[in-house]
Amino acid sequence: MVKRSIIEEKFMKLFMYASIALVVFFVASVVLSVFKRGIPLLSWEMVSSLPGGGFYMGGGGGFLNAIVGSFYIVGGATVMGLIISIPVVFFLNVYLKANSRFGSIARLAYDVLFGIPSIVYGAFGFTIMIYFGLRASLLGGTIVVTLLIIPIFIRSMDEVAKTIPSELLEASYSLGATRLETISIVIRQIAPAIATATLLSIGRAIGDAAGVLFTAGFSDRIPTSLTQQTATLPLSVYFQLQSPSLEVQDRAYAAAVVLTLIVLVLSISGRIIMNRFSRNKIQ
Template structure:
């Protein structure tokens, strides 16, 4: 077999593998969403969305999961905002102010790679230790601390990858024109602005869907979250507790809760893509 035929054969094999991977991933997505719709849609009612749990909700009686919906939104929104406010400056510092290829840059990025892969339950244990040391009980504040720590590496590594797409010549030109490092950083932010929304989406999706981290730190309550130092329900925990029930109706409500969570993330995805598309038109 000639070299040309070998290359063509390898290309066909690679193409088939990519097609199979795409079909598998797409099929898995449709299977998951279809299962949630099939099992959860019959139990999805306005009462479930607009009311808090009544007595005996988790054994099949009346009530809803409004407390968990609001708790998840509060937790994910504040945590994502804090992670973005902390993570973006870190990425800018490592890519603009720190010398490229230096030990500090390589060590910092390796550290965030490791932090990115640590399971959320470890973050929950660390945050729980911090809470005990600071005298903070299981509450919405504890969950915010945990999820912020969890999502900072996501934001940092995503922004870092985006900054790699900035042409090197663009950075050299700005410095040659006498721009300061801060002015260069602002130019970089303008260049990657559409991608920042993607980083925020990834952080928000991880924040609102995490269960292991908040299990130790957020607690659970059937009441609406009013104060940051009170326990708060979250949708993942509500799903977990309902799926643990042997009652079929309660298990159906768990799938309905998962459907609500999926719908919230879908809205965030659509809004993020709209914002990113709008910003792309003004990209320099």
């Protein structure tokens, strides 16, 4: 009997090591295969110039339009997302009492919103845009991506805001501060969470393709107004890979490298911030 259980233990441990190895392998394989294919093709011209004439037939040029378009959308969505989510988190954690019913329903709803796929956000955003007579544009894409990342912002900041010791809020109240004036304390306390939530949201926003597919469209030029269509990095990868021309496909791999690098940098800086950014935080 004893022997059997030991053998079982050994076997299961082996499987577990195998699982860990698989996870590490998957990460390495995804990142390295993209890099291996894309890095040799990456050139300064590609990240610094717009698509030239006959680009999708193998003409010259780069995908600066996609890089800039992505930054426009992500920048706009992140700012709007922060403006909307910080007050919501504050409302949930300071204005509402602990274990309030509305609070728990709201948190559940944000969880659900977080789970809804971006293609549904895209389809919904698209119908709304048609309703208002809007065409695919920078504005439309930014709004949909904003909606997409609001639940991420709220959930990850709320997770930390919930752990603020009630004594801290009470200390502020007992000095005669109103709830609104207590915001400065809450913000200081969750500053690292705001930073990591921002990085998380940027990562999700920059990688999202299904949401902007309908709503931002695609364009070879850098948009100069909110109503123009704009390219994005993921869609640039996706569309170029569909081309039969090998040269165009090559550019897709190069764009994939750029996208991966951005996401890796975001993920690493997220970790660093988590460790460093807590100067004033009270444990």
